[in-house]
Amino acid sequence: MPPSPAPDAEPPSSADPDTVSSDVRQAQRGDLAAFERLYRAHAGRVMAICLRLSGERRRAEELMQDAFVKAWERLSSFRGESAFGTWLHRVAVNVFLVAERGDTRRLARVGLSEDLDELPVASFGTSDPGDRIDLERAIAALPRGARTAFVLHDVEGYKHDEIAAMSGIAPATVRAQLHRARRLLMEALDR
Amino acid sequence: MTDDLDPERLGRLLDAAARLPRSAEPNPAAWQAIRNRIEAQQVRPIASSSPGATARPRRAMWLAAAAALVLITASSGLTALLLRSRATTPTDRSPTASLPAAVPPAGPLAGPLAGQPAVPGIAAESVRAPAPVRGARLLTASASPTDVVFSRYDAAAADLVSDLNARRARLNPQTVAVLDTCLRRIDAAIAEARSALRADPGNAVVSELLTVSYKQKLDLLKRAADLPLGSL
Numbered sequence: 126m127p128p129s130p131a132p133d134a135e136p137p138s139s140a141d142p143d144t145v146s147s148d149v150r151q152a153q154r155g156d157l158a159a160f161e162r163l164y165r166a167h168a169g170r171v172m173a174i175c176l177r178l179s180g181e182r183r184r185a186e187e188l189m190q191d192a193f194v195k196a197w198e199r200l201s202s203f204r205g206e207s208a209f210g211t212w213l214h215r216v217a218v219n220v221f222l223v224a225e226r227g228d229t230r231r232l233a234r235v236g237l238s239e240d241l242d243e244l245p246v247a248s249f250g251t252s253d254p255g256d257r258i259d260l261e262r263a264i265a266a267l268p269r270g271a272r273t274a275f276v277l278h279d280v281e282g283y284k285h286d287e288i289a290a291m292s293g294i295a296p297a298t299v300r301a302q303l304h305r306a307r308r309l310l311m312e313a314l315d316r
Numbered sequence: 317m318t319d320d321l322d323p324e325r326l327g328r329l330l331d332a333a334a335r336l337p338r339s340a341e342p343n344p345a346a347w348q349a350i351r352n353r354i355e356a357q358q359v360r361p362i363a364s365s366s367p368g369a370t371a372r373p374r375r376a377m378w379l380a381a382a383a384a385l386v387l388i389t390a391s392s393g394l395t396a397l398l399l400r401s402r403a404t405t406p407t408d409r410s411p412t413a414s415l416p417a418a419v420p421p422a423g424p425l426a427g428p429l430a431g432q433p434a435v436p437g438i439a440a441e442s443v444r445a446p447a448p449v450r451g452a453r454l455l456t457a458s459a460s461p462t463d464v465v466f467s468r469y470d471a472a473a474a475d476l477v478s479d480l481n482a483r484r485a486r487l488n489p490q491t492v493a494v495l496d497t498c499l500r501r502i503d504a505a506i507a508e509a510r511s512a513l514r515a516d517p518g519n520a521v522v523s524e525l526l527t528v529s530y531k532q533k534l535d536l537l538k539r540a541a542d543l544p545l546g547s548l
Contacts, residue, residue: 157354157355161347161351164347164350165347168342168346168347169338169339169340169341169342170338170339171342172339172340172341172342172346173338173339173340176340177336185340186342186343186346189342189346190346190349190350190353193350194350194353194354197350197354223538223542260332260336261336275333279329279330279333279334280333280334280336304321307321307329308321310329311321311322
C-alpha cells in the first residue's frame, strides 16, 4: 500500500518562500495588497480542496472565499511554524468542516458530477483505457462523511487523529468512514 | 479495517488518489469578492498593529440581525394570515382536537418547542439559562415526526446557546445585546409558527417557515460561536 502523502508533501504553490514570508508579514500588518499576492499564490490549492471536499462548484467557491476571509482574520495567529500554504490549507479544511457540521441545508447535493469537471481528470486503473474511471467523480459520489475521510486521509494525507480532532468525531468513526469510502470506490471500479 | 479489501486494488486506488491534481482554477472574480467582504465588514487581522485592528465583522452581525428580522417579519405575517384564514373555517372551532401529541416542558431550557406561548423574552431566558443537558427534553411515545425533527433542532440550538453562555462575558456587550435581541425575536417567530403548526399540522407552508426559522437561529448561533473571544 503506498504511503499517504503528508499535507506538506506537495508544495502549496510555486511562490518563493522568502516572498511568501514577506507578504505574510505585510498582510499581518493589514496590507491587503500583500494578502492578494498570497491569494494569487495559493488560491488554486485551496480551491481544489474545497471543490473536492464539497463536490460542487458553487459551494466550493463559497468555501474558498470563507477560507480566505477567515485566514485574513486569523493571520496574526500564523507564527511560521509550518509553511503558510499548509496553515492556509488547514484553515480551509476547518472552514469546510465547521460549515458542514450540523448544516442540514447541504444534505441534498446538486449538480455534483458536472461540477467536478472543473478539476483535471485523474484516471484510475491500468493503461487499458477501458479500465479507466473518473476518480474525481467517484469520490464526489461518495456519501459526505466517507468522502471527507477519504479526501483528507488518502488524498491530503491527514492522519486519523487529526481528522477526528478537526471533525469532532471519534478516530474509530474516521477509520470506519475511510474503510467505507475505499470499499465504495473499489466497487465503483468493478462497474 | 482494510482486511477485507483486496491489497492490490487498494494499492492502486491509493496510488491514484495520491496523484490527483492539487490545484483548481477559482472563479476569476473570487478575489474581488473576498476583498469586498474584507473591506465591507471592516475585517482586520486580529491583534495586528494598527489601531482599531481588532474590529471584527460587526457589520456581519448587523446584517445577520437584519436578515433575521426580515425573515421573522415574513414568517410572522404569513403565519398570522394562515391562522386568520383557518379561524374562518367551520372546522376550526375546536382546533385542539387536531393537535399533535403534546411536548412536555423543556426543563431548564424554556424554548418555543416546550409549547410555551410566543412571548418576547423566551430567547433571552433560554440564552441566560444554565447550560441545558443534551437530550434532556423527552418526547412522549406519541410525539409526531414533526416534534421529533424539531426537537433535534432544539437540541442543536441548546448546545450552541450553552456555548454562547459560556463565552458571553468575554464578548463585546453590544454584540451580545444584538444577539440576544435577534434570538429573542427568532424564538418568538418559532413559537408562533409552532403554535400555527399545532393548529394545522399538515400545513407545509408553516412547516417550512418553522424550519427556516430554526435554520436562522442555528445560523446566528453558529456565527456567535465563531466569534473569537475578546476580539470585538
